[in-house]
Amino acid sequence: MEKRFVIPTIAVALAVLSLTVYVTSSINAAAVREGSVPALTPLEIRNPEIATKYGITGYLEISSAPDTPSSLTIIGNETSITFLLHFVSYLPNITETQVTLDPSSGLGLSIQQVYNGGTININDLVSYSVGKTITIKSGEVVPVTLTIHKPANFPHGISFPAGPVGIMANVPIIDNTGVYING
Amino acid sequence: MGKTILIIALTFAVIFLPLPTQVRADQPYYGGYENRSVTTTSKVLFDVDFAGTTSSGIPSSKWLGGVLSVAGANSTSVTGYIHQSLVVLWNSDSVTWAPQAYYGGSQHHYYSRSVGSGYYVAFYGRIDIGSGNATYKMYAYPSEEAFNSDQPAIYTWSNATKSQNFVVGAQYHDGFLIKHLQFGVESNERVTETTWYESNSQISYYDGSSWRYNAAYSTCGNTSHITCIRRESLRF
Numbered sequence: 001m002e003k004r005f006v007i008p009t010i011a012v013a014l015a016v017l018s019l020t021v022y023v024t025s026s027i028n029a030a031a032v033r034e035g036s037v038p039a040l041t042p043l044e045i046r047n048p049e050i051a052t053k054y055g056i057t058g059y060l061e062i063s064s065a066p067d068t069p070s071s072l073t074i075i076g077n078e079t080s081i082t083f084l085l086h087f088v089s090y091l092p093n094i095t096e097t098q099v100t101l102d103p104s105s106g107l108g109l110s111i112q113q114v115y116n117g118g119t120i121n122i123n124d125l126v127s128y129s130v131g132k133t134i135t136i137k138s139g140e141v142v143p144v145t146l147t148i149h150k151p152a153n154f155p156h157g158i159s160f161p162a163g164p165v166g167i168m169a170n171v172p173i174i175d176n177t178g179v180y181i182n183g
Numbered sequence: 184m185g186k187t188i189l190i191i192a193l194t195f196a197v198i199f200l201p202l203p204t205q206v207r208a209d210q211p212y213y214g215g216y217e218n219r220s221v222t223t224t225s226k227v228l229f230d231v232d233f234a235g236t237t238s239s240g241i242p243s244s245k246w247l248g249g250v251l252s253v254a255g256a257n258s259t260s261v262t263g264y265i266h267q268s269l270v271v272l273w274n275s276d277s278v279t280w281a282p283q284a285y286y287g288g289s290q291h292h293y294y295s296r297s298v299g300s301g302y303y304v305a306f307y308g309r310i311d312i313g314s315g316n317a318t319y320k321m322y323a324y325p326s327e328e329a330f331n332s333d334q335p336a337i338y339t340w341s342n343a344t345k346s347q348n349f350v351v352g353a354q355y356h357d358g359f360l361i362k363h364l365q366f367g368v369e370s371n372e373r374v375t376e377t378t379w380y381e382s383n384s385q386i387s388y389y390d391g392s393s394w395r396y397n398a399a400y401s402t403c404g405n406t407s408h409i410t411c412i413r414r415e416s417l418r419f
Contacts, residue, residue, distance in 0.1 A: 034417070037209075037252070037267075037285050037417050038209045038210055038285075039269045040283060040293065041246055041279060042295050043246065043371065044371065045295075054288065055288075055289030055290055056290050106341055107342065107343075108341065109338065109340055110339040111339075113336050113337070114337065116332060160336065163296060163338075172293035172294070173293065173294045175294065175296035176297075177296070178296075178297050
């Protein structure tokens with residue numbers, strides 16, 4: 001090869017090699033994309049900028065009614081707690097959400113308390129003041145009363161957590177309730 | 184003429200030199216994974232506690248979490264679903280449990296509630312799968328007495344899923360090591376304002392007759408691929 005062709009030939013070869021590597025890596029990059037899986041807390045769910053990044057269209061927040069004590073004692077055979085269900089939509093075209101309340105469905109939250117002698121299934125003791133399905137509009141707060149029924153053979157002196165058992169929705173649920181029941 | 188070709192060729196080469204792909208974890212994450220051959224399971228388990236951490240040292244805008252994550256599958260074929268049990272310590276000393284699942288980078292289901300405080304001696308998280316549902320369990324032990332006598336409060340969250348089982352172990356896919364069962368510490372931002380301790384223990388899966396405990400290897404955000412969807416890989 002003549003000397004004057006050596007450098008241009010190397011340069012062209014380098015360019016072709018680079019183009020080949022570039023095209024190959026582009027094809028691979030298109031075939032294998034990486035996605036991220038977060039771990040979210042209520043802090044991120046309530047933040048529309050973060051939440052919508054993960055396809056979250058809104059959320060249902062459940063709180064105890066104001067002035068609800070952190071612990072309640074069952075007087076007689078039953079006691080009641082009022083929960084406030086608040087739906088927040090992140091999309092203008094989603095104006096309401098359907099919520100099911102069925103403690104015996106096996107879906108949603110269940111609570112058990114193990115004690116020295118057995119296990120209490122809280123879902124078996126409760127009922128709601130509304131039907132099994134309600135619709136909540138965006139921004140609306142709907143009060144729902146949970147009644148806890150104490151069976152005759154209920155063990156004495158047992159404390160257990162109560163909460164919005166059996167509640168399901170098509171959006172994330174943030175449960176802010178935190179009431180203990182003294183049986 | 185030769186110099187012109189040289190300049191054009193070198194310019195061309197520099198422009199098209201491949202650049203490294205930027206990868207970024209959404210949240211700080213450091214954990215471990217079981218480096219065994221892939222096998223199926225219906226239950227996974229872990230334990231978290233925050234003993235030794237002064238929660239008031241965590242800024243109120245941050246949280247410190249322990250997490251167990253597992254890939255959903257039909258037999259050994261992954262479905263792309265990821266199921267997670269997250270246990271978070273806040274500045275207020277409250278501990279939140281947040282079971283959640285994702286598919287293709289989008290959230291599939293989510294629930295959260297307070298299940299205790301930072302002084303609790305153990306938070307055992309378990310995820311079961313079967314009959315079309317993923318069932319997350321949280322066993323909260325407020326004291327040594329409750330732990331020693333096995334008297335926890337048990338919170339269960341159950342949601343429909345399209346996976347029949349989980350897979351554990353690790354395998355290569357499209358050049359990525361996919362780590363199907365992972366556990367670790369995660370937060371929304373690095374917690375650097377206090378010295379914190381978060382213990383992950385009892386990491387195991389059920390083999391049909393007993394819980395299996397294996398050696399684990401470390402992993403961190405950018406290399407923590409957990410499942411794949413067709414040719415897409417998902418990581419923390």
